Amino acid sequence: MERNILIGIGIVTVVFFAGGLAAFTLFSLTQQTKKLPDFGEIPDATLLRHDNKTVNLRDYKGKVLIFGFIYASCRDAGFCPLLSQDFAKIQDILGDKLGKDAMLISVSFDPKRDSPEMIKGYGEAYGADFNKWHFLTGYGGYETDLNKTLDFFDVYIIGTYQMTMDDGMNMTMYYHNWRVGLVDQNGHLRYKYGKSDWSVDQLISDVNLLL
Numbered sequence: 001m002e003r004n005i006l007i008g009i010g011i012v013t014v015v016f017f018a019g020g021l022a023a024f025t026l027f028s029l030t031q032q033t034k035k036l037p038d039f040g041e042i043p044d045a046t047l048l049r050h051d052n053k054t055v056n057l058r059d060y061k062g063k064v065l066i067f068g069f070i071y072a073s074c075r076d077a078g079f080c081p082l083l084s085q086d087f088a089k090i091q092d093i094l095g096d097k098l099g100k101d102a103m104l105i106s107v108s109f110d111p112k113r114d115s116p117e118m119i120k121g122y123g124e125a126y127g128a129d130f131n132k133w134h135f136l137t138g139y140g141g142y143e144t145d146l147n148k149t150l151d152f153f154d155v156y157i158i159g160t161y162q163m164t165m166d167d168g169m170n171m172t173m174y175y176h177n178w179r180v181g182l183v184d185q186n187g188h189l190r191y192k193y194g195k196s197d198w199s200v201d202q203l204i205s206d207v208n209l210l211l
């Protein structure tokens with residue numbers, strides 16, 4: 001009698017856990033297909049890096065890539081400065097996974113002003129560890145490949161405006177969209193975050209689907 005009760009409890013327990021596991025697996029699969037479509041392979045585009053070396057986007061294949069689009073002169077607190085602060089947070093959260101299994105890549109869309117020295121200084125200001133977080137620009141003759149990259153990731157400049165800086169100099173600023181792109185190990189773009197669906201937590205959870 002007692003033995004039958006124990007067997008009964010055993011069966012109920014197994015069914016309970018198997019059901020839970022099946023539900024969890026189904027949930028994970030639907031999350032994966034729902035969240036991460038395939039927007040195709042990143043372009044064959046060569047840009048200049050913060051260390052003054054050229055790099056092709058496809059050279060980064062094999063790692064999960066988090067692309068962000070910025071320009072160093074941006075003073076719009078809700079855009080580039082915020083995105084770079086968020087990248088600094090991601091650098092902390094992902095820690096040693098970066099450099100090995102994943103990379104942060106900030107791409108400047110201001111090739112006239114953002115020289116390698118400029119974006120290097122910009123990276124330093126945000127506490128970038130250059131083994132984990134790279135900065136790329138179209139400066140010095142790489143504008144065609146930069147434009148190819150911006151088209152692929154749907155980065156656009158809507159217009160320009162003049163801003164007077166502290167030193168009295170007038171600077172041209174851009175109205176631009178917010179864009180972060182998540183790229184898998186095969187170099188395929190799997191998600192494009194705009195302003196409305198961006199958060200560091202969401203990005204981290206999506207990165208973990210790919211890692």
Ligand SMILES: [Cu+2]
Pocket residue numbers: 070071074075076079080081176
């Ligand atoms: Cu900006």
